[in-house]
Amino acid sequence: MGVGRVNMRRTRRPRDAKATAARLADVLRSALGAVLLITTSCAAAPPAQIRGGARLELLGEAIPSSIDELFTLFGVDKVSADFVVVVDTSGSMSQGPTPPYPAVLKAFLSLVESIPDGDNLSVLTFDGSPNLSFQGKISDKSRNKAKDALPATATGEGTDIGSALDATLRRLERADSADVQTVIFLTDGQHVPAPGSAFPTTSGPEWDQLRVRADQARRGHDTQVLGIGLGEQGAGGIELLRQVFGNPEINSLPPDQLADFFRESVRRSQLARLATLVDKELANPVTVESKGSMPLEPTMDVDVVVHSNLKKLPVDLSVSGVTATNADGDQIDAELIGAKKSQIGPGGSETVNVRIEPPVKNPGFKVPPVTEQAKFTIQLNATYQVLPKDLLARVSGTATSGEVQGQHSVDAIRTYGRSVREILTLLAMVLLTLLVLAWLYRRFLQLPKLVGVFVVDSAAAPEKSVIQLKGKHHRITAKDVPGAGGAKIELFTRRGKPKRVFARVDTPPFFEVEDRRRERVVPEETEIRVNRYRLGGGRMKYWPKEPERTSDSNDHPR
Template sequence: MKHTSPSWAFRFGRGCAVVLTAALLAAPVTAAHAAPGGQDPTRAEIYRALALDQAPGDHVILVDTSGSMAQGGRYSTVRSTLRRFLDGLTPKDHVALFTFDSRPEPRYIGPAGDTARIVASLPSRPDPAGDTDIGAALNTALTELGRDGAAPVASVVLLTDGEHHPPRGSRYPTASGTPWAQLHQRAQALTARTELAGYALPLSSGATGADLLGRVVEGTSVLRPQSIQDLGGYLARAGDRARARKAAGLLAGDADRGVRADWQDTGGTDLSSGSATAKLTLRSTTRHLPLTVDGLRASLAGPSVAIAGLPGRVTLEPGESRTFDVRLTGRLAGGPLPYRRTEHADATLRLTGRVGSAWERPLAPDVGLDIPRAVHVERKSVPLRATAGSVVLLPALAAALVLVAVGSWLWWRRINRPLLRGVLLVAPAFGEQLPDRVVLAGRRGVLGPPAVGGHGRVVGRLRSTEQGPRTDLRIWYTPDGSTARETVATCAPGGRVVVGGMSFTYVADPGPAPASGWPR
C-alpha cells in the first residue's frame, strides 16, 4: 500500500471514537456543504464541520514486545509508525499504551496530544526472553476500558507478530476455553454501554494471534499488511475507520429527521382575482446533517389551482428554515347562486422532491445516512377563499321576486275572484220596503243602496260542485257605513242572507227588468 504522510493524516481528521458525548450532542454544529464548483466536501471537511476533535475517546494500544519482535526490524518500525496513529488523536482523547510479552506492562496512561512523550515511554527494545500472552493483554485492555469515568467511545489496537504463547501459570494457557469466553462476555458488557471497536495488526506473514482480538471484541477489523513497511498505512486506515465510526455515531441522531413543509397563510388565500401570493416554508429538523431537496414541486389537489415560484433545488443547513413566495393561479367554483358572496374551499397541499445530502458520497460506504427521503407536509389542508357573484345582480333578483309575487297575486286573484254577474236585491229584513237592485259586474262590487243606506262590498268566490263550478258571493255590510262593525256572510246563487239587518237576495240570472223598474 502507498504510504501516507503524517501531515495528511493530521488533516484527514482527528479522533478514533464512534459517537460523541451527550454534551456535544446537545449543541448543534454548523455544517459544511458542497465545495465551490458543485463538488462534494471531503471527509476531512466533514469531520471538521462535525467537530470530531471535541469528542473524547478511550484508546488502548497493545504492543507485542516478545523476543520475536526484534526480527526484521519489526519493533523499531512499530515505534516509528505508531506516531501516525497517535497524531490523529486530540488532547481530549485518553490513551492507554501497554506492552506485553510474558505479562502486560503499562507504559503510558493519560491524555493524547503529546505523541513524542507517548512513544518515548516504550522500551527501547523487546524482551529477548519474553513470551506472548495475548489473553493477559486483552484482559488488561478490558479492565482499562471498564474503569469509572471512561469515555463512551473506545477502541483497542493490537500489534503482534506471533501466536498466543503464554508463560507457565498464565490464566490463558490455551487460545480457547472458558477464560476466553469470559473475556468475550466482558467485552459484550462494555459494548452495551459504549461503542467499542477493535483493530488487529499481525506483523508477520506467518501465523499470529491477531485474530484472537476478534473472538473477544465482535466486529474487529483484522488488517493484513504484506510487510512490516506497510504498518503505517494500516494504522492510518485504522484511524480513518475509527473517525468514520465516530461520525456515524454522531449522525445517527439525524436518522429520523428530515425536511418539513408548512403553509404560512392560515387565514385563507384570496383568489378573487384569479391569482394570489402565499408563503411556503421548508425547515430542516437535523442537528448536524446538511440536506438538499432535488426536483421540488408543489401542487394543490381539490380546486383547480396551480402553484409556481419554488426552486427546483433547495439546500438547508441543520435546523435552517427558508420561506418562499409562491404564486397561485386559478379560481374557485362559484356555484349557481348569482348574488355577491365569499366562497371558501380547502385544498390539499402536495410536495414532491427527493431529500438527500452532499455528505452521502464522501462518507460512503463507511457511514450510511438513514434520513426520510420525502418532504413531510405538516399541514396538508390549505384554506382558500374568493368573492363570487355580482352586486348588480342583487337588485335585479329583488325586482324579479317582486314581479313574481305580483304575478302570483294577480293569478290568485283571477282564480279566486271570478267576474260577478247578476243582481243583488237589498231590502230591510223586516218591513215592506221595496228592495234596491244592485247590478253585479267586475270582480268586486260596492254596496251603497240609496233606499236603505249603509255601506258594504261584495266579491265572488268560485266553488266546485257536483253540477260544476259556481260563483258564491261574499257580502260585507254595516248599516251606518263603519267598517269596524262590518259583518260578513256567504250567499249562493238564488239564496238569501241577512247581514247587518238587511236582506240580500242573489239573483244570478235576473232576466229583463220589470216595467215599473227597480231602483238601481
C-alpha cells in the same frame, strides 16, 4: 457563508526584475479571468434561487468538495476518540534475524505523534500478564510521556493473549469512553499463558464471557479492532481476536509498514468520527410544518414553507406535484405556481407557492350575516438531496436523500350577508341622498313656479280684478288690465331663485314701476316686488299672495 482557506507562505523576493514583472502579469491575468468567470456565473445562476440560513456561494465554493473540508465543517478535531494500543513485549518480539520490536518502537512514535490533541490514549503491554503503561488525553505535555510507554526492549516471558484482551475490554468499558474507539493489537506468536492464567486454553466459558463483554462495550460505539500479526511464525494467536470481537480486521504486515499503518489508523478514526457526525446530520429531516389563515375564496394562493433541519449541509429541493384535501378528506383542485426546483441552505427555508380552488358557492344575499369556515390540508410531493451527494457517500452509508415530510394546513373563513342595522343604515343613506339630490335639482336646476297675484284697478268684473300667476311663464296684456292698450309684459322665474318673480317688457315706458315716492322706474327687465305698477294706461298692484277682499271696495291697501 462558507469561507475557503488560503494558505499564505512568505517567499524571498525575486532578484530578477523581469521575472517579477512577468509573475505580476500572470497574477493580473488570473485575477481578470476570475472576475470574468464570476460575472458570467452570476448571469447564469441568480442568487435569488439559493435561499436559507447560510447563503451558498456561486460556483459551489461553500459546498464541501473534499473530505478535509468536511472535517473542518463538522469540527472533527473537536470530537475526541479513544485509542487502545496493545503491544506484545514477550522475548520473541526481539529475537530472530529481523526482530519486529525495533520497528514497532519506531512506528509507535509516529502513531503518538499523529494522534490529535484531546484524544484519549491507552497503551497496554503484555507478555505473561498485561500492564497499563500509559493512560490519558494527548496534549503537548503528555505526548512525550506517551512516547515512553513502551520498553526499550521486549524481554517478557509468555504470551497471554486472553489476559491482554481482558485488559483491552476494561479500557473500552470505561464510563468516560468516547463514541469512536480504535483498538490496535500487535503480537508475533501464539497464546502461551503463564501458569495460573485465567485463560489457560484458547476456548471455554472465560472466552465466551469476553465475547459477551465485547458486545456490550461496543453497543452505542463505533469501535474498530485492528489486529496485526508480526514475525515469521505467522502470529496465529492474532486470530483469537475473532473469538472476542467477531469481525476484527486482521493484517499480517512486515515491520517496515507499521508506521504507515498506524498513521492510516488515525485517519480512519477521524473518518469514523466524521461518519458519526454526518449520520447525526442526515438524521435531520426536511419538513413542511407551516400553517396559515386566509379568506375563503374560490381561488386561493397559499405559501407552503419547506424547512431544512440540517444544520451543516445544503439540500436540493425538487417538487413534482401537490395534493390538497378538505376537512372531509375530499380532494380539491391544486397546482404548483413558480419554480419546482430550488436549493435550501443549512437551517434555511424555501417557500413553495400553491394555488388551490375549493368549491366555494356564491352565497347570495343573506340577512343576518353568516360565517363560513373551512380547513384544507396541502401535501407536497417533494424530495430532497443532501449535498455534496458523492462525497457523503464515501463517508457514510446513511441515505442522503428522502421525501419531504409534513403537511401545510390552511384555516379559511369568510363572512357574508348584511345585518338589519346595516340594511336600515343603507336605506337611510339612500333616502337622504335622494332628498339632497332633489333639493339640489329644485334649487339649482329646476325653474321655480311663479308665485303671487296682481290686483287690477278698475276691473270690468270682480272676478277679473285678480290675476293669479301660474306656471313658469305668464303674459299680461290689455285683455287682463283695462287701459293697458298695446303694452304687455312677460313674467318668469330664474333658476336658484325661488319665490321671486321677474318681468320683461317689449317697449318701455308701457310698463312702469311706481315707488312710494311716485318716481318712475323703467328698466327693460326688473324683479317684481310688492308695489304698484302701470301697464300702459292701466294700473295694478303685486302681492306675494292674494289679499283678503273687503266687502265694500275692490281696492286693497298699499
